[in-house]
Amino acid sequence: MGAFYSSEKKFYVSVDCIILGFKNSRLYLLLIKRRFQPLKGMESLMGGFIRPDENIEDTVQRTLYEYTGIDGVYMEQVGAYGQIGRDTGERVISIAYYALINMALFDDALCRRHHARWAPLNDVGPLVFDHNRIVEDTIDRLQRRAAIRPIGFNLLPEKFTLPQLQSLYEAIYGKTLDKRNFRKRMLDMGVLEKQEDKDKSASRRGAYFYKFNREKYDELLRPGTFFVM
DSSP: OOOTTTTSOOOEEEEEEEEEEEETTEEEEEEEEOOSSSSTTSEEOEEEEOOTTOOHHHHHHHHHHHHHOOOSOOEEEEEEEOOTTSSSSSOEEEEEEEEEOOGGGOOHHHHHHTTEEEEEGGGOOOOSTTHHHHHHHHHHHHHHHHTTSOOOTTTSOSSEEHHHHHHHHHHHHTSOOOHHHHHHHHHHTTOEEEEEEEEOSSOSSOEEEEEEOHHHHHHHHSTTOOOOO
């Protein structure tokens, strides 16, 4: 192979993974403590350098599996971060992706091995480099996405109630949503299948369970399909 670009400087390229979970009406962010310099011991997003034999998506999936034990999770790109001096070790350009995962599927043994923890999103403190900005950009993107497409397939159990679904959206937006308007818009999407049984843990009357119709859900996720919330 010819050295076509031998006169150009070389940089490091990495990925950062913003892994979000949902529990008890709160959004959580998976964080680790860095095991090496620079900024050893500070909390950080999951990440890794792109290997010569990997596409970017391969690195993302490898990183996600390494830290969570979950394979094949859909991840969406947030953006690229390449400001000079963003990484105090070297010139590193990072491509950020976020994933929404069911915390019940998470491997706690991996959590302990990597010194990772689920931090309530509202309680996240200072992170390394520009990771706080990456998290802020992720939430902004998630809010805009939730306004036009359904959210929740990877965050909720297989069967859930409309109050549970609304609490997820309220956690994403950080505010209370009108109950009647929310339910009408969600049902109008046509992705929810009402079940015969009810959840009676919160009241005697109970609330009907729903499931996502995976085929219709995936159809709404296709580019060019919009549903304004």
